[in-house]
Amino acid sequence: MSLLSIVVPCYNEQEMILLFYEKIVEILNQIKNYINFELIFIDDGSEDNTLELIKNISNKDSNVKYVSFSRNFGKESAIYAGLKKSLGDYVVLIDVDLQDPPELIIKMYDLIINSNYDCVATRRTSRNGEPAIRSFFARLFYKIINKISKVGIIDGARDYRFMTRKMVDSILNLKEYNRFSKGIFSWVGFKTKWLDYKNIKRASGTSKWSFWKLLVYSLDGITAFSTVPLAIASILGIILCFIAFIFICVIIVKTLVWGEVVGGYPTLICTIIFLGGIQLFCIGILGQYISKIYLETKSRPIYIVKEEDSIK
Numbered sequence: 001m002s003l004l005s006i007v008v009p010c011y012n013e014q015e016m017i018l019l020f021y022e023k024i025v026e027i028l029n030q031i032k033n034y035i036n037f038e039l040i041f042i043d044d045g046s047e048d049n050t051l052e053l054i055k056n057i058s059n060k061d062s063n064v065k066y067v068s069f070s071r072n073f074g075k076e077s078a079i080y081a082g083l084k085k086s087l088g089d090y091v092v093l094i095d096v097d098l099q100d101p102p103e104l105i106i107k108m109y110d111l112i113i114n115s116n117y118d119c120v121a122t123r124r125t126s127r128n129g130e131p132a133i134r135s136f137f138a139r140l141f142y143k144i145i146n147k148i149s150k151v152g153i154i155d156g157a158r159d160y161r162f163m164t165r166k167m168v169d170s171i172l173n174l175k176e177y178n179r180f181s182k183g184i185f186s187w188v189g190f191k192t193k194w195l196d197y198k199n200i201k202r203a204s205g206t207s208k209w210s211f212w213k214l215l216v217y218s219l220d221g222i223t224a225f226s227t228v229p230l231a232i233a234s235i236l237g238i239i240l241c242f243i244a245f246i247f248i249c250v251i252i253v254k255t256l257v258w259g260e261v262v263g264g265y266p267t268l269i270c271t272i273i274f275l276g277g278i279q280l281f282c283i284g285i286l287g288q289y290i291s292k293i294y295l296e297t298k299s300r301p302i303y304i305v306k307e308e309d310s311i312k
């Protein structure tokens with residue numbers, strides 16, 4: 001019988017662990033005659049009782065494995081660790097907060113087995129229950145990144161997905177330190193079936209993403225999957241040179257026709273400030289990429305394990 005690995009990143013989720021476990025086991029029992037499963041919890045350096053709860057479950061149920069990080073490394077690192085630990089012929093990536101309906105696993109399994117998809121992924125068709133300003137910026141982000149990046153990143157795509165071993169192995173082959181999963185999933189290719197569902201509110205606990213964290217994450221996504229911002233500097237430079245050239249012509253003509261003109265102090269100051277701003281902006285873009293190169297060249301590990309289950 002083949003094996004299904006369920007990878008679950010958890011950060012400060014003590015309210016959710018048991019609820020999630022009961023729910024997922026109930027679902028997996030419906031297909032237990034066709035497929036074995038392992039449940040892999042990744043404790044992403046939680047400060048609450050998350051790890052203790054996971055360990056309790058793991059002691060009672062030998063299908064439950066876990067990895068615990070030495071500190072909070074972020075969901076991307078947790079995903080990588082989980083995929084690496086998984087042994088299954090198929091892997092499901094799912095959030096612990098039950099925002100990803102576990103019932104869908106059955107449907108995903110069905111689709112993978114009975115058609116030739118390598119991956120079944122999910123996307124939200126609505127953003128109900130999310131602050132309007134957050135939805136607005138999320139939409140804007142998808143518009144921008146899809147314009148300037150060659151890999152398509154689908155608006156509303158969740159990390160919740162069912163993948164074959166082949167796809168998981170190719171994701172694991174991308175060992176970059178700056179990980180942006182939505183881009184990575186799409187970059188590796190493979191035939192993907194999209195399932196739509198309406199947004200579901202968290203069963204308990206709070207979202208770990210603040211507006212600021214999301215903004216930084218989206219900038220990381222852009223720099224990881226597009227070099228177009230670097231070109232902006234050159235384009236702005238060309239446009240400004242052109243404007244300057246016209247300006248010079250105007251001044252020459254003015255001087256020839258009306259003689260030497262003094263004044264123009266405000267124009268001068270405005271121009272200097274404007275150019276200074278553009279230069280700083282472009283240096284900032286360069287800085288973004290250089291900082292990413294800097295972090296990659298250090299080749300630091302993506303996560304550090306503090307403890308792990310002893311199931312072999």
Ligand code: UDP
Nearest residue numbers: 009010011044074075078095096207208209
């Ligand atoms: N998560 C994680 N590390 C983090 C932040 C989040 O492992 O640094 C996990 C979290 O426990 C949850 C999933 O990632 O299982 C999604 O997080 P959350 O629900 O906060 O995100 P949202 O659904 O609001 O996008």
Ligand code: MG
Nearest residue numbers: 095097099202
């Ligand atoms: Mg959530």
